[in-house]
Amino acid sequence: MPAQAWVTLIVGLVAAIGVIVTMTQKQRADNRREWWTRFEWALEATHSTNRDPRRDRWRVIANLAESRLMTATERSLVSELIGGITTEAVNADDLGVPSENSSEED
Template structure:
């Protein structure tokens, strides 16, 4: 029995090390994906604020998709909603509102 402690302890340490490496890789992947989500959100927000109607439609469509992403936390969803609401409130005539309908569909 005494001879088993050496190999068993090595195996246990190896398992813990493997789990640690796995968690580190998972965390790095999640961080990278959230960073990429934010870059896409910035791009979409810039388009949504554009003076070009086509850019606005693309921007709002992308924001809708980003809001439903699993990488968008509650804070990010709240921020996207606030920006969309503020932008939509600035629409002053019915012809400008067409892009809103297109972005929602």
Template sequence: MPAQAWVTLIVGLIATVGVLVTWRQKNTADRRSEWWRRTTWALELTFSDAQEQRRLGWSLLLALAASKLVTKGDSDILQAIAEHVAMEGGGDDGEDSRDDVLADPHHDGEPDEYEQEGPGQQLGST
């Protein structure tokens, strides 16, 4: 094989690797952007006046916090928001306080026969 063919092959391989790296970076950026869009929606639900929407918001945040797309900074942000909401919760209106929803978004006041602690019980435990 002549030297010119080798040079062409090497340049082609380098270009292919460059395209693959660029595609992967764009794909990751798009996925993280979608993750933040979903997280924003879940956060809006957690601050809703309706208890069921708050529960849904916390459930979504727990699922989103377990994503492979979450960075340490994202996790810290979600944890700070959760702690803030937990501290301001606990009103005497007879409804579940927001800190109860944080601790267990599926809590309905009845003991759960399958209750067990596992990953995802706390935001930012990824």
């Protein structure tokens, strides 16, 4: 095989690797953007006055908080925003949501 053919092959392989890396980075960025959109939605929905959807949104937040898509900065921010809510707290229904037996009158 002549030298020109080898050069063409190498350039083609480098270009293919570049395309694969670019596509992988774009997919990860898109997934992270979607993660943040879901987190914002769930966080806003925790202000619902209806108990069941509110509890469900906290579960979504707890699930999202375990995602590998978060960076260290986002993990710190999420930790501060949700005040240390854990899966155990979600399962125990200890979410600061008034129970059905409690009254809201003070």
